[in-house]
Amino acid sequence: MAAKFAVFTSIILSSLATPGNLLDSPKILPFHFPSNLELGTHVHVLCGLSKGSLPVNFVWKKKSEILFPLKGKIEFLYDADVSNLKIKNLESNDFGNYTCVARNEAGEDSYTSQLIAEAPPFWKEQPKDTEAVHGQSASLHCGIGGYPRPKITWKKAYGTQSKDFLVVHNEYKKTILENGTLVIDSLKEADEGVYTCEAENGVGEGIQATVRLSVHAPPTVTSVKRRTSAKRGETAVIECEITGEQPLLVSWEKDGTKLTMPFTRFETYEEANGKGVKATLLISNVQRRDQGNYLCSVQNDYGSVKDVTALTVQEPPESPSDVKVISVNSRSAQVIWGAPSGISTSIKQFVIMFWKNSKVSGKLHQVSLTSTETSTLLRDLQPGNEYTVQLLAENDVGRGDPSDPVTFETKEEEPEAPPVDVEVEAADSHTLQISWKPPPTDTWNGQLKGYHVGYKVEGSASQLAYETVIKTNLREEKTLLRNLRPSTRYSVAVNAFNSAGDGPASEEIVTSTLNGDPPQSPEVKVKNVSQTSVTIMWSPRVNSDASVEQYVLEYVDTDQNKQEFHAPGSHKEYCIEGLESGQRYSIRVAAYNMFGRGDFSPSLVVITEGNARVPGYEPIVHETPFYFRLYFVIPVVASVTVILCVIVVAWACLKRAHYIEGRKAQLYVSYQQRLTYVPPSEISRDSRAVDAAYDIPWDVPNGGGSMGRDRSSYVKLKQGQNYV
Incomplete structure (x- = not known):
């Protein structure tokens, strides 16, 4: 009715206007939707004129499309110079740009506002x-x-x-x-x-x-020999290894003709492996007519594939005889042999094959020689390595079997390269720790015997003093230079040697010994153990002029999950929370000063109170007699519990006193569980290198940063303490 009234009003006002009157085009006042809208609420907005001759016609649009009234959703209220848009039960698809258009005979104006709600x-x-x-x-x-x-x-x-x-x-x-x-x-x-x-x-x-x-997975042929051969009268084997989703259907063809089994002298079988199928075609008593192209065809529900193997039937020559290696040097060796007996005139060429014997398969070298040659010189060999050489003869049909393998070893030369990744760091005021990795294997020129570690005071005119380190099979070698001067800069270089002599030395690295020593490991004790927490306390051992700047605490649970965190040097106890009940934990502490991290303390083994949780356990409920039901059992159990609690508390207090007095065991358990403790072997410090969790000490003046502030969700600082 309001819309009809507005149209009727516009018609009347239009009839009152005379052609001679000067009409104003409409001008819409800016409007905006509320900014704090929520889904499911109602919203309405007014589109009014600041000026404009009546009558005026209003139209609302959303994304360039005209809006029409929709029952229960969109309503319009009109006045002579105002239009009211109301949207009910706001939904996400109501979001967008809404445009109000006002028109009269003099022109039109529009204004757009965006409707957005969270x-x-x-x-x-x-x-x-x-x-x-x-x-x-x-x-x-x-x-x-x-x-x-x-x-x-x-x-x-x-x-x-x-x-x-x-x-x-x-x-x-x-x-x-x-x-x-x-x-x-x-x-x-x-x-x-x-x-x-x-x-x-x-x-x-x-x-x-x-x-x-x-x-x-569609079928894929992962392994197939493009060419294979077999001697006449023997059995030819053609294999086709296939991967793909089962079931895999395999068929064979020869020169375009399908082989239907059983077939004379032909046999097929398939062997399933972890990823697919290995299909094999056997041809017994091979004849020359069996030579040709054999097609392995495979298909499953997701595709098909084919691959071809060419079979050659041959009668090869015999192997060369009397193969010997003479005149072996560090980088060359001479090989001599005799021609195969009986069919030497049919030989086209000899092929000599040789390779370096190593844990990683050596590269195979092949050299073709004329049929008249009976010796050759192998060149570009590597010193100090074992090689294997074989010869075979080839005729018009193909190659014969290789000769028996002959092994020989080239003479050694000095290593060609220095050790790599040489690192020198101060262990304490009198010791430097040196670590390095062997030179690349292909530069050893023999078997490494060990290393010479040379050192001298930086800038001194004296020659380097050397210590010999016997080679181990470790990926990284280490040694300690002891009895050095405190706070003195030393130049260090390392070279490898074998039976032939010394290789080149690494670049000299200059490092200074410390002018003080890192702190000793603190004495750590357990103060309190509960079901979910352990409180430890420690006391430092004073052995250095430098004070302790912070501590690193480390604990390992039964599953060998390690947690590590730092505490300021002013603190002497810590509460580890968020632990599991009835679980075993190993805890140790090390101290830092300005000279580095000291040794970790011996590990404390602590078992939290309570029973260990068994994942997935669900108790089985049976119907119980009346004398086991709660109304009968509770009075009896209450009496027994009071007596037991008195006994247990007295026993626990006595055990706690024993634990406090006997610190050598260092195993802390609740009264429900008792374990025999075997003290762990003392953990020695193998380096003065800063611990991985101590990249940037968070409470050291020359450190800064945020390392050490990070706390595991299972480890919290003890309540009531003031931490930086």
């Missing part, structure tokens, strides 16, 4: 389980709505339990589109698994959904 994330399109084929691409959709625009994160589960997730980033073949879709190109088996899409925008609760991506 909305938590909601699903436009939930992710679904997806299946794809190996090598192709897959798209995992995650359609999310909400305002502000939600942040979408994809994660992929790893591990056998699929409980731990890693964030998926835009990298290599993974792309997260603007609409939240995760696209994975060139799928592999590693891409298969469980994925989770998470969304949050700071409004309300975030949402997430988990899906599985299954990657199906």
